[in-house]
Amino acid sequence: MQTDNSYANTFATDSDAELVLPSHPAQAREPQWLAFNAELAGQLGIPESLHTTAAGLGLYSGTELPDWIQPVALGYAGHQFANFVPRLGDGRALLLTEIIAPDGERFDLQLKGSGTTPFSRGGDGKAPLGPVMREFLVSEAMHALGVPTTRALAAVVTGDWVQRDEAQPGAIITRVAKSHLRIGTAQFVAHKITQGADESLRQAFADYVIARHYPLSKDRKHPYRALLRQIIDQQAHTVALWMSLGFVHGVMNTDNMTLSGETIDYGPCAFMENYDPNAVFSAIDRAGRYAYQNQPGIALWNLARLAEAWLPLLAKSGESQQQLIEAATELVHEFPIRYEAYYDQKMAFKLGLNSVTAETQALTRDWLSLLQDHALDYTQSFRQLADTLETNVEHFEKMQSWAAWQQRWHKLLTLQGDSDAVVSARMRQHNPAVIPRNHWVEAAIKQTVASGDLTIFNELTQVLRTPYDVVPLELSRYAEPAAPEKRVTRTFCGT
Structure with a gap:
C-alpha cells in the first residue's frame, strides 16, 4: 500500500x-x-x-x-x-x-x-x-x-x-x-494573513488545491479564476444531485463544504419523505436557514465567501479593485446557471425525458406541486410514476389535475419517440427504490445501542448498496415511508 x-x-x-x-x-x-x-x-x-x-x-x-x-x-x-x-x-x-x-x-x-x-x-x-x-x-x-x-x-x-x-x-x-480541504480552510488561510502570516500562504494553499484536485487549472491564462470556476461547477453538480434526491444536508456551514465537491459531515441530515420545499431536520436550525429549498442559495453564499478569501489571487494585471470585485462576483454567479442546468437535466431524466426544454421545466415544477399538494412521498412517487406507463396507480388517479399533467407528460414522451420500455428503464436508473429513511436509520441505532444487535444496520447496509434495483421482498420494508407515528423529524450532529 x-x-x-x-x-x-x-x-x-x-x-x-x-x-x-x-x-x-x-x-x-x-x-x-x-x-x-x-x-x-x-x-x-x-x-x-x-x-x-x-x-x-x-x-x-x-x-x-x-x-x-x-x-x-x-x-x-x-x-x-x-x-x-x-x-x-x-x-x-x-x-x-x-x-x-x-x-x-x-x-x-x-x-x-x-x-x-x-x-x-x-x-x-x-x-x-x-x-x-x-x-x-x-x-x-x-x-x-x-x-x-x-x-x-x-x-x-x-x-x-x-x-x-x-x-x-x-x-x-x-x-x-x-x-x-474546505471553503473554511481557505477562509482560515485568509484570516491568518490578516493576523500576520505571510501573504504567500494564500497562493501556496491555492496551488496545493490545484495540484491535488484541479490540475487543468494550472496551465490556464488565469489559473486561480479557472480554479474557482471548477470548484463552482463541482458544487453545482453535487447540490443538484442532493436536490434531485430530496436530500437535506442540515448544516451547510462553509466549513462543511469541501473544495473537491464531495458531500461531507452527515450530522443532522435526512432525506425527505413527503415532498416539502421547507423541510428542515436539524434540531439546531430553528430558523430554517438550511431548509431543503434553500440549499442552492446557501451554496452560492458559501462560494462567495470562498471568492472573498481568494480575491487577491483572482486579480488581473492593471485591474482596479472595483473591476476585480465585479469579476469575482460574475464568476460566483455562474453557480446558479450551472446548478440549474445540472438540476433540470437530472429532473428530466427522472421523468423519463432525455433533454431539457421550457416544457420539461414546467412539467417538473407542476409535478412537484402535485406531490406537495397531495402530501405524497417524494422517492416513491417518482418510482411509481414509471409504473403508470403499464398500469394505473390508484393514488395518482385520485389526484386533482393528474389527468391533465399526465397528458402533457405523455405528449413529451411521444415527441421524443422512445418506447415505454426505454422510458421506464431510464426512470428506474435515475429514481432510487430505496433511500436511508430517517426512521430506519434511527431504528438501527436504537437496536444496536440497546442490545448490540446489528440486524437492522446490516440489512440496511445491504439494501442501500444497490438503491436503484428492485428491493428484495424480504427487505421491502426498508423502502416504505414511515407511518405517521414513526416519523423522525429532528436529527442531531452528535458533538
Missing part, C-alpha cells in the same frame, strides 16, 4: 499558520468491530492484514498505529449559520495519512471521534455510536446513489461512554475523502 503525507509535509513547517497540527488519538478502552467496508478497502489497495484483523482494529480505533501513520489535525475556519468563527479545525478528527490507490488516485484516511485535538475547544473530541452509524449508512448510500461524497471505511465501538444529554456508547468512524 502506497501512502503519503503531502498536505502535512507542505504546511506543517509553518506552525504559526496552524493548517496542520500534530495530535494523537485517545486510547480506546475496549475497541470492537462495528462495520468494515471490504469493497472500499479493495479499491484503496489496503492489504488484508488491515481489514478485520487485530492490526486493522488497532488502526481504525487509533489504539495501535503503524509507524507510517503521522496523525495530524487540520485547521480551518468557517461561517456557522452565517457567523464567522476564525478558528474551528478538526476538534474530533485526525488525518492519519494519504493513500495512493492502485489507479493512482489520492485519498485522505481520517479517524473521526478519536479524542481531543488542539482544535477541540473544550470538547471531548469523541463521537457517540448513533452519529457514527448514521454517517456510515448515509455516506455509503450517497455513494451508491451516485453523489460525490466522503465514504466510510470502518466503524468501531470504543468501549468508552460519551456524555451528551445522556451517556452513550462511544464510537469511531474511519472516513475516506479525496481530501478534507
